[in-house]
Every structure is written in C-alpha cells, then in structure tokens.
Amino acid sequence: MARRLLCIWFPRLASQASLRQSPAQGPFALTLRRGNSDHLHCLDPLAEAQGLSRGMALADARAICPDLTTRPADLMAEMQALSGLRRWAMRYSPLVARDGSAGLAADITGVAHLFGGEEALCQDLQDRLLRARLDGISAIADTRGAAHAMARHGGGILPPGQVSARLTALPVAALRIDHGTAEALDRAGLCRIGDLIAQPRAPLARRFGQGLLMRLDQFLGHQPEPLDPETETPSFGTRITLPEPIGLQSDVAAALQRLLERLCARLAAHHRGARRLRLELRRVDRATATAEIGLARPMRDPARIAPLFAPALSQIDAGFGIDALRLTAPLTEAQAPAQIALTAQERHQDALADLLSRLGNRLGFDAILRPLPADSLVPERSFLLAPAAFSQPGKWPAPSLRPLLLGGPEPLQAQSRSGTPPGSFGWSGRVLTTLRAVGPERIAPEWWLDDPGWRSGIRDYWQVETRQGPRLWLFHTPQAPAWHIAGEYA
Amino acid sequence: MDPDDTDPFRLIPARIHEAQGQGRHVFAIFQAARHGGPVFWIRPVRSRWTPYPGGLPKGLPGRLHLVRTRSETDLLWSAEETLRAAPAGFVLAEPERPLSLTAGRRLQLAAESGGTTGLMLIREGAGSNATESRWHCAPVPAPQRGMATQRWTLVKNKRGLLGDWLLDWCPHDARPRLLDAAELPGVALNQL
Structure with missing residues (x-):
C-alpha cells in the first residue's frame, strides 16, 4: 500500500496562540529581538493586509502602520501550542511528528477510510481548526516532502502516484533546502522543481551539495523518509463531574477516594508512583480551590494517600457547593511493582515514609532533614543537611573526638x-x-x-x-x- | 520498680521523660544511642546549635532526623505525631516554653499509643508534672585528661527512687563508667 502523508501548516500559529490567551484590537504582530533590533515574528491577517511582512524591522512596520499592536514573541509558548496541536492531531493518526516550528506531519496510511475518505478527513480537520479560530493549511501526498511543499503552497490532496507529474511547477524553495541554496538555484535559472528533475544529477550534486539531491529524492519518494513521532508521556490526571453540587467534607472525601483509585490504577499501569498530588475543586461560582500534598516517597496506595488530604480538605471553603473535582499528579517517580506480602522491614519503611509525609505536609519537606557525610575537613562542611524525604542515609566514617x-x-x-x-x-x-x-x-x-x-x-x-x-x-x-x-x- | 537495677539510666519505654541542665544534650545523645530505630530530634528553627554528626556515637548519624519547627505549636504537634508513629525509635524535642500539664499528658498518651520513648529537653523548671522521670544533667570537671565526667541526678521519678550518679562517658564508649565521689575532689553526691 502506498504511504499517505498529511502535513498541516499553521501560518499564524504564534500570533493566534497569543491572541487566544488575551485578545487585542486592530492589526497585531509578535516581535522577536534579533541582534540589536526588533523584527516582526508573526502577524495576523489585518497586519498583513496593511502591507507588513514577516521579518520586517519593527521600526519600519510602525512607520507603515502606526496603530500596530505588538507583543514580544514567546518561543516557548509557541512550542507548547504546537505540542498541544500535535496531541490533538493524534485523532487522525497514531504517528504525528512536528514539522518545523509551525507545522505537523502525520502518517495517515490506511487511516483515511475511518473518516470517510481523504476529502472528508481534510474537511473535518479544517472544520475543527475553524472552530478553534486557527489558520491551518493541510495537504495529503505520497511523500512527506511533497505534502510539506503542498501545505506551504496552497494545500490540497494529491492522488497516489502523481508527485512527479503534478508538482513540478512548485518553486525549488519548497524542497526544505536552505535559503542560500535556493537563491543559488534561482540564479542558475532552476526556479521550479521540474527544472531540477530534468537536470543531470552529478553536476547538481557537485555544485549544490548532496543535501539538495537528498531532499529531491525524498520529495519524489525515491528515498524513504520516516516520521519521528515523539513518545507520548502519560499524563496522570483524573476528574469527576457531579450532577449536583456537594458541600459536605465526607462527600468530598468519598469523591476523592474514587479519583484516587482511578489515578492509582493508572500509576500502577505505568509503574510509577506519585510524589506530589494536587486536588482541584471547582465550585459552582466558578472559583477553584486547591489542595496539594507531598509524599515522602513514590506511592500509589489510595488507602495511605487519602488520610494525608484530610487536613487540607478541612480548610477548603465549599461556597455554594463543589460540582467538579480534578486530581492530578504533577510529580511522579518510577516505582516498580512490589509483592503484596510485605516483610516487617518494608512495613517499617512504609510507616516511616507515612510519618515523613505527615510531618512534611504541615512543616514543609525541607524542614525534616537528615545529615549526610560530606568530604571536607572543615567542621561546618563535613556534613550536609538534606531533606529526609529526598535522600538516603549515607555511610558515616568512625566517630572522632569532635564536639557533640x-x-x-x-x-x-x-x-x-x-x-x-x-x-x-x-x-x-x-x-x-x-x-x-x-x-x-x-x-x-x-x-x-x-x-x-x-x-x-x-x-x-x-x-x-x-x-x-x-x-x-x-x-x-x-x-x-x-x-x-x-x-x-x- | 526498675526491673534492671544494674542499669540506672534505663528510661521506661513508651513514656515521656525530661532532661534539664547544662548537660542535657549529652544525656539526650547518650539515650538516643541506646535506643534503636530512627531518632527524631525536633527543635525550633532558630536554635543556635546543631548536633555535629562527626562527634556523635557510632551509628547514630545515619538514624538521625532533624525536624525544624517555626512555632511552639508545630513543635508539640510534631512531637505528638512522631511519638504516635510506630516506626520512630526515639523522639527528642526541645520546647522553648514551659510544658503545660495538658501538653505533657497529651505527649504521654501519644507515646503510649505509639510505643515510642520520648525525651523533652527543657529549661530548668519548665517541665510538666505528667513526665515519667526528670533528670538534671551537668558536666563536672574531670579529674584527669581524657575523661568526660557528668553528673546525672534523677530529680523526679514516678515509679521508683531518686538517684545521683557521677559517670564518665565519651561518645565512643558503649557504656558509661560509674565513678565514686571519692575520685572527684570537691564534688559531693546527694545521699538520696
């Protein structure tokens, strides 16, 4: 079966992600500081209609469009937005990878019929992006190179086996080659991909490097190009939505018990134990109360975790009632499955960890310290005080004639x-x-x-x-x- | 009542005891070294002195947990919580204010339910009547070099006689060496 690749390009991802966080009126752009001056990084359609373009200096842009609203670009937030979209795109294919800083590539081989064909899949995708108020251009082709090029040049669906016949009119810059090579090709009169295909390969490689031929082969499908989908890190969170608001402490404790059982089952499936747990309680008036606890060692036993929440739960103001609860484990550590038949030693360790958790949740985990040996002759530095919940006892040398x-x-x-x-x-x-x-x-x-x-x-x-x-x-x-x-x- | 007459310094288990005087820390470390299991030393965060692991008896630094509290309430709560937990081997606490009878009684009940022995390091006269025993500890100048002489006086004992002992104990020593008053000129033991 021929491979089918889906590429989505978000031309205005950064600015739209920023506008979703806090809307702005009029033409809008994100700026990025490069060298000594600010340049436009990402624009919205209004700003583009004024004649501004990406990469333009901010001073020039202000001269053209005085009422331009700008914000500094946050590359981290942009990456997070893209990784969120990547998770969303998993609905179309199990293999989704990032494609550049504002694009996604998905392998939809043998998947499209589940959505009623490739046209229906693209339509569904566009509808959802429209509802999220995100601009996205999608393209489906036989190779990743072709889908990438099509997404950035109008999008569409290319029937199987048509790459070399139908895409020859695209400019060479669509081949994912660097800017310098594209310009050099332009100067040589090789503006379109079709021109490149017609050229003998050896002189091309000698003059423009092997990379150009590799990209061309990947585009045409002569050289395979696998996707590198990121492994999904499991998220440990459960929620419960209630038909009627609750206000009694015992009800909250019962709801927490259910959440804990589900969360702990998921932790057990991934061989992990929680180190911190956060319970968010959403009240009817949309306010959120949180209770957070720490654990002295990785743990996934609901019966031992539930009592630690009790002091925090008694402090919570339920207001007019709580109608949704969400329990997450922001911090987890690996915890191998253990046998149920515990030895006395293990029971002792468990009880000690419970004690440290109880103390730590009231006093702070940095208030329970354990001395650890350090390699120094200076008395003050011959030992360290480390939080007991995050350290193991060290090996001490024999005592010397030192003060107590x-x-x-x-x-x-x-x-x-x-x-x-x-x-x-x-x-x-x-x-x-x-x-x-x-x-x-x-x-x-x-x-x-x-x-x-x-x-x-x-x-x-x-x-x-x-x-x-x-x-x-x-x-x-x-x-x-x-x-x-x-x-x-x- | 003490079943082991040969060891006068044995603390009755699962009870709270008190130590006062200049040498109370030595007494505390002496007792902590004799009790197995994790040792919890609960003290106010602004306390100027810290135990120096290099000078503690063998095996104690690995078992020691220091708990630093910001208020007297936190300190008493931590002490109660630790005493109530079965895995704790020995609990030391340094309250800053005089212990009330209520606090002393609560600690006593916690120690009983957890089966843990506790020692309160108190200022002179700041103890609680609920205590099982109270020790007054003071260092004494040694008759010769290389000795660390202490005078430990049992000033309150709920289930037995009072006592007054002179002894020589270094953190390396497994057991203390009891001294005679005659060995120490200028020190007179109370005849109790």
Missing part, C-alpha cells in the same frame, strides 16, 4: 597571650575558668571556596575543659587575632 554540638561561631570576650586559650572567659552569662586545654589542631580554610565565615584565615582549634564543668571547642584565628566558640562537648 556545633554552633555558628560565637565571638569570645577574652584576652590571652597569642596561641594559648584564655585563662578565663565569659560565656552565656557565666564566667568560666580554664582547667586544661588540649590543642591546637590547625585547620586551614578551603581556598577554592569563598566562605565568608572563613575569611579570617586559618584556625587553631582547642578542646578546653573548664573548672565549672562545660567542655568547649574554642578556636583562635592567628591571622586576625580573636577567640571564638565553635562547639560544645558537654
């Missing part, structure tokens, strides 16, 4: 001969006298890191026992003479 508690260094009001700890000093409202001191242990700053706390240079650490009892860790900075308390042994 570490504080941000406190300056000490004390005088001493350089080098040895002061005989007495004041600390937390008491005067302490030194009984014995062990040291010094010199630690040099890590010069490759600029730590403001270590600007005073090398430190000599002393273990100081006092007559009053407290055992402290003091340090002296010989390069900027001062004493500080770094930590406490007891």
